[in-house]
Amino acid sequence: MDAHAHAHEMPWIRRYIFSTDHKTIAIQFLLMSLFFLVVGGLLAMMMRWQLGFPSEPMPGGMLLPDEMMAPTPAGAIMLPEFYNSLVTMHGTIMIFFAIMPLLVGVFGNLLIPLQIGADDMAFPRLNMASFWMAFPAGLLMLASFAVEGGAAGAGWTSYAPLSASGEYTGVYLGQQLWLISLTILGFASLAGAVNYITTIINMRAPGMTWFRMPLATWALFITAILILLAIPILAGALIMLLFDQTIGTAFFLPASDGEPLLWQHLFWFFGHPEVYILILPAMGITSDVLANGARKPVFGYHAMVLAIVAIAFLSWIVWGHHMFQSGMNPMLGTTFMITTMVIAVPSAIKVFNWLGTIYKGNIHLHTPMLHALGFVSMFIIGGLSGVFMASTPVDVYIHDTYFIVAHLHYVLFGGSLFAIFAGITFWYPKMFGRLMNEKWGRIHFWLTMILYNIVFWPMHSIGIQGHMRRIYDPTQYEFLQPLQPINQFITMAAFALVAVQVIYALNFIISIWKGKKAGNNPWKANSLEWTVPSPPPHGNFELVPIVYRGPYEYSAPDVEEDYWLQDAPPPSETAAPALEPQPVAD
Amino acid sequence: MSQAAASTADRHPMPGMMVYNVKLGMWIFLLSEVMFFTALIGSYIILRFAHPDHFAEPGAVLNVPLTAFNTFVLICSSVSMVKAYAAITQGDQKGLRFWLLVTILLGTFFVGVQVVEYIILAREGFVPMAELYGVAHEIEGAALYGATFYTMTGFHGTHVTIGILCMWFVLYRAWQGKYSADNYGAVEIMGLYWHFVDLVWIILFTIVYLI
Numbered sequence: 001m002d003a004h005a006h007a008h009e010m011p012w013i014r015r016y017i018f019s020t021d022h023k024t025i026a027i028q029f030l031l032m033s034l035f036f037l038v039v040g041g042l043l044a045m046m047m048r049w050q051l052g053f054p055s056e057p058m059p060g061g062m063l064l065p066d067e068m069m070a071p072t073p074a075g076a077i078m079l080p081e082f083y084n085s086l087v088t089m090h091g092t093i094m095i096f097f098a099i100m101p102l103l104v105g106v107f108g109n110l111l112i113p114l115q116i117g118a119d120d121m122a123f124p125r126l127n128m129a130s131f132w133m134a135f136p137a138g139l140l141m142l143a144s145f146a147v148e149g150g151a152a153g154a155g156w157t158s159y160a161p162l163s164a165s166g167e168y169t170g171v172y173l174g175q176q177l178w179l180i181s182l183t184i185l186g187f188a189s190l191a192g193a194v195n196y197i198t199t200i201i202n203m204r205a206p207g208m209t210w211f212r213m214p215l216a217t218w219a220l221f222i223t224a225i226l227i228l229l230a231i232p233i234l235a236g237a238l239i240m241l242l243f244d245q246t247i248g249t250a251f252f253l254p255a256s257d258g259e260p261l262l263w264q265h266l267f268w269f270f271g272h273p274e275v276y277i278l279i280l281p282a283m284g285i286t287s288d289v290l291a292n293g294a295r296k297p298v299f300g301y302h303a304m305v306l307a308i309v310a311i312a313f314l315s316w317i318v319w320g321h322h323m324f325q326s327g328m329n330p331m332l333g334t335t336f337m338i339t340t341m342v343i344a345v346p347s348a349i350k351v352f353n354w355l356g357t358i359y360k361g362n363i364h365l366h367t368p369m370l371h372a373l374g375f376v377s378m379f380i381i382g383g384l385s386g387v388f389m390a391s392t393p394v395d396v397y398i399h400d401t402y403f404i405v406a407h408l409h410y411v412l413f414g415g416s417l418f419a420i421f422a423g424i425t426f427w428y429p430k431m432f433g434r435l436m437n438e439k440w441g442r443i444h445f446w447l448t449m450i451l452y453n454i455v456f457w458p459m460h461s462i463g464i465q466g467h468m469r470r471i472y473d474p475t476q477y478e479f480l481q482p483l484q485p486i487n488q489f490i491t492m493a494a495f496a497l498v499a500v501q502v503i504y505a506l507n508f509i510i511s512i513w514k515g516k517k518a519g520n521n522p523w524k525a526n527s528l529e530w531t532v533p534s535p536p537p538h539g540n541f542e543l544v545p546i547v548y549r550g551p552y553e554y555s556a557p558d559v560e561e562d563y564w565l566q567d568a569p570p571p572s573e574t575a576a577p578a579l580e581p582q583p584v585a586d
Numbered sequence: 587m588s589q590a591a592a593s594t595a596d597r598h599p600m601p602g603m604m605v606y607n608v609k610l611g612m613w614i615f616l617l618s619e620v621m622f623f624t625a626l627i628g629s630y631i632i633l634r635f636a637h638p639d640h641f642a643e644p645g646a647v648l649n650v651p652l653t654a655f656n657t658f659v660l661i662c663s664s665v666s667m668v669k670a671y672a673a674i675t676q677g678d679q680k681g682l683r684f685w686l687l688v689t690i691l692l693g694t695f696f697v698g699v700q701v702v703e704y705i706i707l708a709r710e711g712f713v714p715m716a717e718l719y720g721v722a723h724e725i726e727g728a729a730l731y732g733a734t735f736y737t738m739t740g741f742h743g744t745h746v747t748i749g750i751l752c753m754w755f756v757l758y759r760a761w762q763g764k765y766s767a768d769n770y771g772a773v774e775i776m777g778l779y780w781h782f783v784d785l786v787w788i789i790l791f792t793i794v795y796l797i
Contacts, residue, residue: 122607190618198611232618236625240737243714249733250716251629256729257637258716262629 029105052491091156117205160252207547219284282419293369294361367441378414403463434515
C-alpha cells in the first residue's frame, strides 16, 4: 500500500499536528480533553471554596483580576458574578470539552477502525477537521473569561431569558462567545458522527458481522447516531439565542412575546440524548473491560446491544422530565414520568448483565478492571437516584437542589469518568506502546473511589435538606446555616480528591517514556486491536484481517489459552494451515 | 499520504458494502440537516400557535406569486441537476457541463430573487428585530413573524448559496474532465444535497407563505 511506503516520509507537522491518522487524532483529542478536564476541575475547586467558606478570602485569589475577585486587605473575595461564571463554565467545559471528547473523540477515533479491522476512518481529512474545529472552540470558550463582563453566567443550560439579554447577567460578549464556541464544537461533533457511522457501516473487515462487533464499538455507533440527530437541534437553538443577543430578535424574550419555555424544550430535546452520549460509550468500554477482567464472555451480548439501542431510542421521548417544575400540563408530566422510568429497564438489563459477566469469573483485578467495577457500582447509585427525580411528586421537592448535583456527578464522575480511567489505562498501550504503572494505578483508583464518595454522597443529604443547586452564599438562608460544616467537609474532601489526581497525571506522563513495554496483547484480550503491534503502524493492519468469531471468547474450551483472538482461524483450519493473514510484529 | 489525497470514494470496498463511503456519508449528513431544519420549523410552529396575533394572513405581507415563481425556478434547477447526473452516467461530458451551468444559473436566480425580496420587505418595515418591526410602515403582524421568517428562509438561502459554490467547484472539475461514466460520485452527492435543499424549500414555502 502507498500509505505504508509514505508513512515515514511525512513531515513532522503532517504526522503530529495536521495528521489524518485516526490514532494520532485520538491522542490529540486525549491531550486536549485532559487539559480541559484539569481546567474544569480547578473551576470546581474555586466554587467549592466559596461554598465551604463563603466570602472569605480565597487562597491565591489575589492572582485573579478585580472583575473576578474583590480585593480586600485580608485577601481577595469572590464576586457573585464570577461565581455564576464558574458554575456555567465548569458544567460547559466538563460536558462539552472534557467528557464528551474523551468518550467520543478519543475512544471513537482510537477504537472504531481498530476494532472493526479498518485501516482508518472513512473520511480521514474530515476527521482531522473535526479535531481542528473542536480545539479552537475550546480555546474560544476559555478566552471568554478574559473579555469584558466575564464568561457566560447563565448556567450550562443557559436558560432564557437569563441568557437571552446581557442586561440580566451583566455578561454580553461572554455569552455570545459561549454560543459561538458551542456551535463550532457542534460542527466538529457532526463531522465525527458522520465519519463514525459511515466507517462502521461500510468498512468492517470480512467476517466482522454486526453481532461480532465489540460492545465499545456498538456503543460508539449508537452514540454517533444520537450526536448526529441531537446536535443540529442544539445548533438551531444556539443560533436563535445568538440572534436574540446580537441582532435583537425575540425568540426567547417574553418582553416581546417570545417563549422562554421554547428554549428549554429545544435545549432538553438535545440535552437528554446528550446525557446518553455521555454514558453509552462508558457502558461499552466497561463491558469490554469487565469481560477481559473476568475472563468470561459478556453475559447476554445480544441483550446488551438491544439495551443500548433501547436506551438511545427512549432518550428522545423523556426530555420533559427536566422541566417538571417549568410549568407543564400535568398529563404531560405523567407521560414523561412513565417514559423516563421505562429507561430504568434497559439500564437494569445492562447492570444485571455486567453482574452476570463477573459472576463466577476468574477475576483479574487489574487497574482497568477496578475502574470498570467502580463504574458499575457508582452507576447503580446514580441510576437509582435518577429514578427519584423521574417521579414527579418527589421531583417537586428535590428539583434544583444538591440532590440533583449529587445524582449527575454520580453518573458523570462515578460513571463516565471511571469508565474513562478504565479505558485510558486499558488502551494506553495502543496509543503509546507502553503500559501504565499498575501499582500507582491501583493506589489512584482506591483513593479516588473513597474520596469521590466522601465528596458527593453528602450532597444527597444536603440537597434533601433544601440546599439550592446554584447558590453563591448558602449561609444567607438561616435554614442552610446548620449545613455549613457539611459544606466545609465536602470542600476539604474535594481538594483532596483533586490532589490525588496528580498521581494519575504523573502515572500517565511518566509511563509514556518509562512504562513497561506492552506487546501486542498485554491484557490477553480478543478483539482485533490486540492483534497488531502497540502502537499500531500507520494503516493498522498489514493485511485485511478475517474475523471468525465474536470478541468475548474468553476461556473457550476449544483452545488452550483462556482467550481466543477474533481473527485466529478455527482449529479445523489450523490443522491444514491455510494462507491466512497473520498480524505481523514489526 | 497519497491515500488520503486520493478520492475517498472507493477506499477499501468491503464485502457487503452497499453504498460507497461518500454517498453514505452524504445521506447521513443530510439526516442531521433534517434535524437542523426541524428545530427551526418546529420553533416557528410553536411560536405561531402561541402567538397567532404576531403572524399576518398569507399574502398580506409576503409576495406569494413572486415566491411561487421562484419556487418553480428552484424545482427546475433540480430537474437540470438530474439531467447533469444522467449525462455523466452516459459519459456525456458536454451535457454534464451544460446542465451543471444551467443548475448554477437557476440557483443563483433563486438566491437573487430572495435578496430582492428581503430588501423590499425590509423597506416596508418587515425586519427580524423586535424593536424595529413595523417602525418604518404600518404592516401586519409583529416581532416573531419577522424573526422566524428571516431565520428559516435565511438559513435555507445560505444552504442554496453553499450548494452553488460547491457546484462551481464540481463544474471546474468537470471542465478538467475529472468525471466519467465510471467516476461520477461527486456529481451524484452534489445532486443529493441539491435535491435536499430543494425539498426543504418546498416545505418552507408551504408553511411560511401558503398556510
